[in-house]
Amino acid sequence: MALPPAFLEELRARTPLPGLIGRKTRLIRNGRQWKACCPFHNEKTPSFYVYDDHFHCFGCGAHGDAITFLMRAEGAAFPEAVERLAAEAGMEVPKPTPQAAARERRARDLYAVLAAAEAAYRRRLRLPEGRPALDYLKRRGLSDDTIARFGLGWSGEGRGALAAELKTEGIEPAQLVAAGLMKPRDPDRPEAGLVDMFFGRVMFPIRDRRGRVISFGGRILGDGQPKYVNGPETELFQKRHSLYGLDLAREGVFRGATLLVVEGYMDVIALHQAGFNGAVAPLGTALTTEQLEALWQISPEPVLCFDGDAAGARAAGRAAELALPLLAPDRSLALAALTGGEDPDTLILKGGPQGFQAVIDAAKPLSVALYDFLTEGRPQATPEQRAALRHRLEAAARAIPDKALASEYRRTLLDRLFAAGRRPAPARGAASRGAWKREPPMGVPGIRRLPIDPPAVRLERARNLLAILLRHPVLLPEVEESLASLDLPEGDCTALRSALLAWLGQADVLDSAALMDQLAQGGLEAVAAWVVRPQGLSQAAHPDAQPAEALDGWWHFFGLLRGEAELIEDQAQAQRLLVETNDAVAQQRLIRLSEALAALRGGDPDQGLRGP
Structure with missing residues (x-):
């Protein structure tokens, strides 16, 4: 039995290619990727390039992912290569059971169901019933090209309309439930029938890193609540593992864009339209460790950009502390903060791309942002208060597993603490303003003693x-x-x-x-x-x-x-x-x-x- 695609995708995501390939050949950083002399043929000039999810040799044509590399480099069979990589990644290879085979078939079916639903939502956006949704997107400044690129659509307001439309394609209501598009009207009364998960909402397809639709988010028009909803957890969609815009951001970062993490769907879309093609967003929740790992697969230092309010500041602090146990010399974060209650969407509308670029340029390294977060609002007037703050800073540094990096963080954090606590040297003329004045030492009469500088x-x-x-x-x-x-x-x-x-x-x-x-x-x-x-x-x-x-x-x-x-x-x-x-x-x-x-x-x- 073939292994589930979701398992193989997760295995590839958890296996950093530079670390794997670096065991066989010496890698040299080359911009956002690595290069080396090809381990598969003799060469003196490097033509072997390693990217975030694949390798390619421009000399002999060798190409593939982590599994392929292990098979070619060590002659391992496919099952052996998967077993070894899974063991290193802390994953268990699924057993070839009938239930696993059934799940694999359902997953293939669910991708097709979700693709059909996306097409249906997109069609409705251009029908008369979708005009209010299209007008809303236009008012938000989105072009037709951007709307098409992100696959935006309209759910419709007729209950059961999606099931009726997709029935002509052989898709049954039970498949729509499995895909997170419908749900029981009353979980305790199955006979009550099914109801649409999304009703009267602008639709945002959520895709995996390969560009396949795995769920949807929907925004209600008007002032109803909740304003945004995401599809439920399914066999394809786990919210804590997914990032909105990840498929497009991977391509953007590969071409030189900065990987940006913002807070919402519209922020991501507005940034991409303005040329910031590395933008992604978590799906209505705080950033998770799984999402951080996915970000580091793309870039060693993503920039987290939070809204310029109290909630944004708290989110930045939580993200900084969450990242500490995951840091390594080759992966960190930078944090950028908006001011005045702005978010990326509104800032770009007001100030254009250059206004948001200034925010990115002012991003703080994690060590700086972490110190600001840990010391904000904490008094340092007494020895006891300074000691408590010092313990807090040291505890943050100890959370970093790499000893050398932890040492550097500890030194950086404490240096700032000591610098803040040092008394400035008395200004010239301080003695005349009441400062303590030292009596001049006795000297040889007639000999002028030069002051120490x-x-x-x-x-x-x-x-x-x-x-x-x-x-x-x-x-x-x-x-x-x-x-x-x-x-x-x-x-x-x-x-x-x-x-x-x-x-x-x-x-x-x-x-x-x-x-x-x-x-x-x-x-x-x-x-x-x-x-x-x-x-x-x-x-x-x-x-x-x-x-x-x-x-x-x-x-x-x-x-x-x-x-x-x-x-x-x-x-x-x-x-x-x-x-x-x-x-x-x-x-x-x-x-x-x-x-x-x-x-x-x-x-x-x-x-x-x-x-x-």
Whole structure:
């Protein structure tokens, strides 16, 4: 017996092709897809491309899905390939029972029933009885092409009209019930007969990812309630697995569109008509984990766009927390918010595509939106309140299963919390406004003592830290994470750090001369020369310094720049990471952070600024 199409479709959706194919050949990101040298024939130039749901080799013509790849790559028979993929996806392969065979036949029949119903609804929209519905769609700004593209229709107002019309095509009322188009008038009295599920409504076909109609949604004309209804759960339609517009969005994202998640049917349709061809919507419910998985099959970072009201803000917060246990380095979310009570449909009517594009451009990464959601309305005036908020942020980061990503989220969230709690430096003239004023120290008569300039001291410490890496780039892999998280003076220092981290990702040999050449080619020659100038430079930054001496010096300046409170947080995080992973790198990081904290608490804070 053939396996049910719905099962195979779900299996393909749960099997990320890049992860499967990446076991056999090295994949390289190429825009929104991946490329590689074909594993099925010898080639030196990559011509094998991996998309969200299929692969294709432009050299030998190999083409297929996850099941096909396993059969070709490992010589597995179809049943074996399905069994292995199902085991990895946590699915159970349906047994070949007579009941399963009957369900498969019904599913094939239901697709045909729903297709016939869509055609009937579309015909009615163009009849005199459908004129009010067509006028409504036109008033909403939809063109004839858009109405046809989405298959919009009119249910009609005559009870039993759909059953009568489809009876001529051999479709029985029992099939309409199974398809979610009719229901018993009284579930407790079967003899009372059947009634239409949709009556006097504008009809929106709901399709699966392959474009097949699996159910309908309907909107009543006028002020009746409920305004929108969806078909009931059937063998083809499970609301929590489905997204409105998914079939069209897959094609749009493949051609470069941003995958957008909005709230309603009309939002999706208006966005597609305006050129935003990656729009989808959940079906009247909050976003589910199954829908998130379906989104990530199409794009690594969908943009969730919620209405600009309190309900939209709550929906955004729920979606952010729902996503945390599902996050991975290659999949995240961004969140965009409308303002002034607008929704995408009305915003496009008022401001055109450019108005909505501005909303997308202002979308926040998940880490930023999550912090805003978790801290909104929560006081931070007392130590107890700040501690409670800190625990809340840490709990959110711990929900992420990938340890490295969880660590990055924790650091990002807590850095914002600490930044919000820092007291700003007193403004010039603060003493004259009543601020505490320190008495000047006793000095040698007649000798003017220059005041300490904190920004200049911080800049000099940052220069020393960077100079050590320019002279000893072999240290970069060990300190990469700490360097990336450090709050450096803006301008030359941050530009040089970005260049160092970028070079580390592509360098074959960590050599100082090669690094300086690369910086010169990138227009940073003058900055590098300023950093390594001898005046005021630590001995640790000298080319002849021993590696251990250079590393000790780097952590010394890191501690000075990071600050005691942040070092304590880093130390605690490193301790937890060591317990969780028992990793030598984590142990070394904990040792270095502890040494930096000890040096900051005791000893000369600027001992490293004395040159040779």
